[in-house]
Amino acid sequence: MAALPTRVDLLELDIDLRLADLWREASDVTEWNIEVVAAFMRAAYGKGYCDALTEESPGSLCVEHGYRVPPRRSLHEGNVSRD
DSSP: OOOOOOHHHHHHHHHHHHTHHHHHHHHTOSSOOHHHHHHHHHHHHHHHHHHHHHOSSTTHHHHHTTOOOOOOOOTTGGGOOOO
8 A cells, every 4th residue: 555645746747737738748858958957947936936926825835734834034134245
């Protein structure tokens, strides 16, 4: 009998489903190089970013998979001058 999937397994599956279009496109790539890999990494990051911004309930992906929703950073946290 197969073991039950872990929460990591389920999270990976959920993310793979969200990236199905990228996976299909990746299967058409015949020559992988650093530029192609970098393009797919940027596309996956952008897709995740857009998905997070458009979630009906912010943080729902984390909650659905049993992870803590990270706190939002303050507006000034990322804009600190380091002169």
